[in-house]
Each structure stands twice: as structure tokens, then as C-alpha cells.
């Protein structure tokens with residue numbers, strides 16, 4: 001109802017603005033003034049407005065960064081996350097520095113060189129030196145950024161001296177995640193959507209010997225400091241497994257297998273003790289307390305980052321990073337495919 005009222009109000013406002021413009025045009029016609037002639041006053045007003053707009057843009061940028069930076073993600077909890085953050089910081093640093101050099105000049109010049117009576121613009125045709133500088137400088141900066149980005153990506157995929165990764169399947173469907181651990185043989189048994197039947201909700205081939213010790217769970221536990229190779233499958237549409245705290249994301253595509261690898265470096269218990277995280281949780285719980293809601297406890301999350309349908313927003317699963325002993329204990333309490341299907 002409020003939405004409808006707002007739409008009506010907006011419509012009436014647009015209508016009123018159109019009518020005011022019409023009256024203005026008619027009044028100009030009545031007083032025999034030509035509205036298309038730009039006067040000295042028009043130029044002065046536009047110039048001052050440009051300056052005002054430029055200053056507001058810079059002030060609002062500083063204000064937004066200041067107000068919203070507490071909402072940024074905490075430090076990365078994966079080994080490669082530091083490199084991804086460094087790449088992001090350097091790229092953003094370059095963009096922000098350029099922004100603060102170019103924008104003030106742009107708006108100040110629009111003001112300084114606004115149209116004035118009796119003043120003529122300089123006719124300046126061409127300057128090879130300038131053309132050369134503003135082509136070469138961005139080209140070199142972009143080339144460095146691209147090479148740096150590709151090197152980072154290659155390091156993320158092929159870290160040095162890495163031990164054998166633990167294989168974990170993450171299965172996506174509207175609107176939930178299911179996890180399959182590869183068991184003692186560290187090999188996932190075959191699976192196919194055509195085999196989905198009854199309790200076999202992710203279509204594991206129960207005749208494949210490799211699938212006997214696989215473990216299907218609705219929780220994602222990971223051991224600290226061990227490389228994990230995730231294998232992603234999707235049942236229905238494209239989903240995207242997004243683990244922001246680990247700076248990891250990979251699409252899950254029906255009919256294909258995709259994968260991503262990372263090593264968790266901070267347990268759930270440890271990250272809850274991080275001062276940045278404590279401050280975040282404090283702010284969230286202040287709002288929740290005032291609204292009379294349950295208090296929130298910080299958790300790593302696996303989220304879906306592709307708009308995959310009506311309940312996409314709620315397609316998430318807590319992700320627990322724990323010590324190897326705790327992880328082994330938890331895993332030993334879960335049922336294997338042989339016991340459950």
C-alpha cells in the first residue's frame with residue numbers, strides 16, 4: 001500500500017514539474033524572450049553549480065568511505081586471501097588517487113573557464129607530446145595491473161610446496177547446499193543427477209566402490225591449515241559458491257564440475273576473538289537488542305552469489321573451521337554413504 005502511494009506521489013510530482021516547465025516556456029513567449037539564448041547569468045550559474053557539484057562529490061566520497069568502511073570484511077581467513085586483498089588494495093589505491101587528481105581539476109576548470117561575455121576560447125588543435133603521455137601512462141599502469149593480477153591468480157591456483165588437498169564436494173540446488181566428504185580414500189565416488197532417488201538426494205552412485213566411505217552432511221566443517229580442494233556440482237540452475245571470509249568464489253554449473261582450492265588459516269573460535277570482528281558483532285547486536293531479536297554470533301558462511309530463484313537470498317550454510325583433531329572427531333560421528341543410503 002505504501003509502495004502504491006509513493007508511486008502516485010512520484011507520478012504527480014513529475015506531472016507538476018512538467019506543468020511548471022510549460023508555464024515557464026509560455027511566460028518567456030509572452031514577454032518575447034528567446035529561451036534558447038544563453039545569457040551571461042546562465043553561464044555563471046552553471047559554472048558555480050559545477051563547482052558545487054564537484055565539491056559535494058568529493059565530500060560525499062570521503063563521508064561514504066568513512067561511514068561504510070566498518071562494514072568491510074574482516075581480515076582474510078585463507079592463505080591466498082592476503083594476496084587477493086593486496087591486489088584489491090593496490091587497484092583501489094590507484095583508482096582513488098587518480099580520482100582525487102582528475103575530478104577536482106575537471107570541476108574547477110568547468111567553473112574557471114565558464115562562458116564569459118567578450119571572452120573567446122583558445123583554438124588548440126593538436127599536441128603530439130600530450131597525446132603520447134596520456135596514451136602511454138595509462139597503458140603502462142594497466143599492463144602492470146593485468147600482469148600482477150594474472151600472477152596472483154596463478155599463485156592462488158598453484159601454491160608452492162603444497163601437500164595433497166582434502167577433496168570436498170559442494171552440491172548446489174534451489175535453495176540449499178549439501179556437502180560430501182571423500183572419506184578415507186580421499187576420492188569422491190561417481191555421482192549423477194539421474195541417480196537421485198529417495199534418500200539419495202544428490203545422486204551418488206552407490207555401486208561405485210569409491211563412494212562407500214563418502215560422507216554426506218548438511219554442515220561444512222574444515223580442518224585448520226589443510227589445503228581443501230572443493231569440487232562443485234549444481235542440480236538445477238547456475239549457483240555460485242561464495243565464501244567471502246576466505247576470498248573464494250566459484251560458479252556451480254549443472255552438468256559440469258568446477259573446483260577451487262584454499263587453505264583455511266584461522267579457526268572460527270579464533271576469528272570470533274578478532275578485535276575487528278568483536279566490534280562488528282557488537283554493532284549488530286546493539287541493533288538486534290533494540291529490536292528485541294536473538295543475539296548474533298559470528299560465523300563463516302558459504303553463500304550463493306548467483307540470483308538463482310525466489311529464495312536465493314537465503315541459500316547459505318555456516319562454515320566451521322576447527323583444529324584437525326576437532327574436525328576428525330566431528331567427521332567420525334557422521335554416517336558414510338554405505339551406512340546411510
Ligand SMILES: [Cu+2]
Pocket residue numbers: 172173174175238239240304305306307308312315
Ligand atoms: Cu543459488
